[in-house]
Amino acid sequence: xxxxxxxxxxxxxxxxxxxxxxxxxxxxxxxxxxxxxxxxxxxxxxxxxxxxxxxxxxxxxxxxxxxxxxxxxxxxxxxxxxxxxxxxxxxxxxxxxxxxxxxxxxxxxxxxxxxxxxxxxxxxxxxxxxxxxxxxxxxxxxxxxxxxxxxxxxxxxxxxxxxxxxxxxxxxxxxxxxxxxxxxxxxxxxxxxxxxxxxxxxxxxxxxxxxxxxxxxxxxxxxxxxxxxxxxxxxxxxxxxxxxxxxxxxxxxxxxxxxxxxxxxxxxxxxxxxxxxxxxxxxxxxxxxxxxxxxxx
Amino acid sequence: xxxxxxxxxxxxxxxxxxxxxxxxxxxxxxxxxxxxxxxxxxxxxxxxxxxxxxxxxxxxxxxxxxxxxxxxxxxxxxxxxxxxxxxxxxxxxxxxxxxxxxxxxxxxxxxxxxxxxxxxxxxxxxxxxxxxxxxxxxxxxxxxxxxxxxxxxxxxxxxxxxxxxxxxxxxxxxxxxxxxxxxxxxxxxxxxxxxxxxxxxxxxxxxxxxxxxxxxxxxxxxxxxxxxxxxxxxxxxxxxxxxxxxxxxxxxxxxxxxxxxxxxxxxxxxxxxxxxxxxxxxxxxxxxxxxxxxxxx
Numbered sequence: 338x339x340x341x342x343x344x345x346x347x348x349x350x351x352x353x354x355x356x357x358x359x360x361x362x363x364x365x366x367x368x369x370x371x372x373x374x375x376x377x378x379x380x381x382x383x384x385x386x387x388x389x390x391x392x393x394x395x396x397x398x399x400x401x402x403x404x405x406x407x408x409x410x411x412x413x414x415x416x417x418x419x420x421x422x423x424x425x426x427x428x429x430x431x432x433x434x435x436x437x438x439x440x441x442x443x444x445x446x447x448x449x450x451x452x453x454x455x456x457x458x459x460x461x462x463x464x465x466x467x468x469x470x471x472x473x474x475x476x477x478x479x480x481x482x483x484x485x486x487x488x489x490x491x492x493x494x495x496x497x498x499x500x501x502x503x504x505x506x507x508x509x510x511x512x513x514x515x516x517x518x519x520x521x522x523x524x525x526x527x528x529x530x531x532x533x534x535x536x537x538x539x540x541x542x543x544x545x546x547x548x549x550x551x552x553x554x555x556x557x558x559x560x561x562x563x564x565x566x567x568x569x570x571x572x573x574x575x576x577x578x579x580x581x582x583x584x585x586x587x588x589x590x591x592x593x594x595x596x597x598x599x600x601x602x603x604x605x606x607x608x609x610x611x612x613x614x615x616x617x618x619x620x621x622x623x624x625x626x627x628x629x630x631x632x633x634x
Numbered sequence: 635x636x637x638x639x640x641x642x643x644x645x646x647x648x649x650x651x652x653x654x655x656x657x658x659x660x661x662x663x664x665x666x667x668x669x670x671x672x673x674x675x676x677x678x679x680x681x682x683x684x685x686x687x688x689x690x691x692x693x694x695x696x697x698x699x700x701x702x703x704x705x706x707x708x709x710x711x712x713x714x715x716x717x718x719x720x721x722x723x724x725x726x727x728x729x730x731x732x733x734x735x736x737x738x739x740x741x742x743x744x745x746x747x748x749x750x751x752x753x754x755x756x757x758x759x760x761x762x763x764x765x766x767x768x769x770x771x772x773x774x775x776x777x778x779x780x781x782x783x784x785x786x787x788x789x790x791x792x793x794x795x796x797x798x799x800x801x802x803x804x805x806x807x808x809x810x811x812x813x814x815x816x817x818x819x820x821x822x823x824x825x826x827x828x829x830x831x832x833x834x835x836x837x838x839x840x841x842x843x844x845x846x847x848x849x850x851x852x853x854x855x856x857x858x859x860x861x862x863x864x865x866x867x868x869x870x871x872x873x874x875x876x877x878x879x880x881x882x883x884x885x886x887x888x889x890x891x892x893x894x895x896x897x898x899x900x901x902x903x904x905x906x907x908x909x910x911x912x913x914x915x916x917x918x919x920x921x922x923x924x925x926x927x928x929x930x931x
Binding site: 424453616 | 693717745749782
C-alpha cells in the first residue's frame, strides 16, 4: 500500500431521504462529517448500503459535487461509480477523478448474467480508457451475493497487469473468506478492503488495508479501535467483541436496520425513509432489533 | 384485451452500435422500420436483447425521440423503461407516455436482491404516481433468470387492483410455463406477452396476446404467421417448425448470436459490435452457429 492511498475504516454512507424520497443532502453532508469525526478514515458514499443503486446518475453527481464543495476532503472519498451502462460509469468516474477523490468503487455491469471474464475485463477497461485520467484510482467492488456478477482472480490479474497504478485495490463483499484470502495472497500490494468488519483482523494480518463496512455507519469508533490496534496482543478479543453488533442484527435486512438505529439514536424519524424496493421493518421488529443491537455494544 | 392495445409479435429491437460503441441510430431506425415491414405488429426497443441495460438514460431518451420523430408510430412502441433508480424509470416512462407510446415495459428495480413483494409493488406504484399521466400503459417485465427480482402473482394482483387501466399487461420471460399459465388463468383481461415464441401457441390458447421475443429480430415473418393462424388446424405443426431456429441456437449466447446473424445477412460486419460486458463469439463458433441456424429455417 502506498502511503497516499486510502486505508482503514470507510463507511458506505447511509443516504438520508426526505419524505418525498429525495436525498436530504444537508443531513447527508453533516452525517459524513460526523462519521469522519467518529473514527472513519474515509468514506465510500454511494455504496450498496447507501441505496446508491436506487439513486439516479444526476442525483449522485450533484451530491458528490456538494459534498466536496462543503469541505469534506475529496482525498478521503471513494464514491461508488459502477452502473449497468458504461457511459454512466464513465461520467461518475471522470467526475470523481477530476474532484481529486482518493478512489472510486466500481461494480461490474450487473444486469446481464453469465457474462464472461473477458466481458467483465473489457467493461472495466473501457471505462478506464474513456476516463483517460491518470488521477483515477479504481477499487473493484466484488459483491456477488447482490450484484451476482463478480470479479474472478483471473480478471483481477488481467486488470492489475493492464492498468497498474489505476486498478489499485478492491472491496470484497463476497462473504467468502477463502476468496478474499486468495486475492490477498495472490496480489501483494493490491489494496484489499474487506466488506465485513468481521474479517478485519484476518484481512490486516494478510496485508489487507482495512474495511468498508455497513456497520461503520453506526459503530465507526469500535471498528477504528481494532484497525488502530490490530497488532496488540488482545486484538483477537477486540475482533470478537466487534462481531457482536453484526451478529445481533444479522436476522434483519441490513439497510432498514441501520436506518432504524440512526432514527432511534437521533430521534429523527425521517432517518427511516427508504426508497423502494427497500421497505421498513415493522415497529415491532424494529424494537426487537434495537434491543438486541444495544445489548451487543 | 382492448382493441386499441398492443398485441401480436413485438421485437425487442437489437441495437446496432458503431465502432466506438455509440448506438448507430440511423441504422437502428431503418431496422425498426424493416421489422414492422417484415411482420412485427409492434416493437419493444430497449429490451434485454437490445442491450438496453448497457445504455444510459440520456442515450435511451434521445433514441426514442428520434425513432418517433422519424415517423415510426409511437402507438406501436413498448420501450423498456425499468432501471434501478425510480427517478430514471420515471423519466423514461413519462417521456414514453407523452410521446403516445402504446406502452412501457417495466423491469422491477433489479440491483437489491431478496426484496419483498411489498417493495416491488411500491417501486412500480411510486413510478406510476410520479408519472401521473393517464396515457401511461405499464407492462411489467418478469425475467428472473436475468433480473433475479421478479413479479409474484401476489404483486400482479395488487398492481392490477390499484392501477386498473394503467398496469395492463406483462412480458413473461421466466421460461417457466407453469408461472405464465397461472398468470393467464388468474388474471383474464391482463395482456400477457410470452417472452419466448416457443410458448406462443400455448399463450394464445389461454387468452394471451402474443410474444415479445428476441427471435422476432431475425424471423419476424415466421412468428407472425403463427400469430395470424393460431386457430388453424395445423397450428401445432407451425409452432413446432417455429421452435427449430431457437433450438438450433440455444447453445450460444443469444445477443451475440443474433448480431452474428444480422451481420451475415446484411454483409455489414459492424452489426457484430457489442457493448461490454457482452462479447463476440469466436469466428469458428459463429460459423458453426450460422450453419445450424440456416438449416433450421
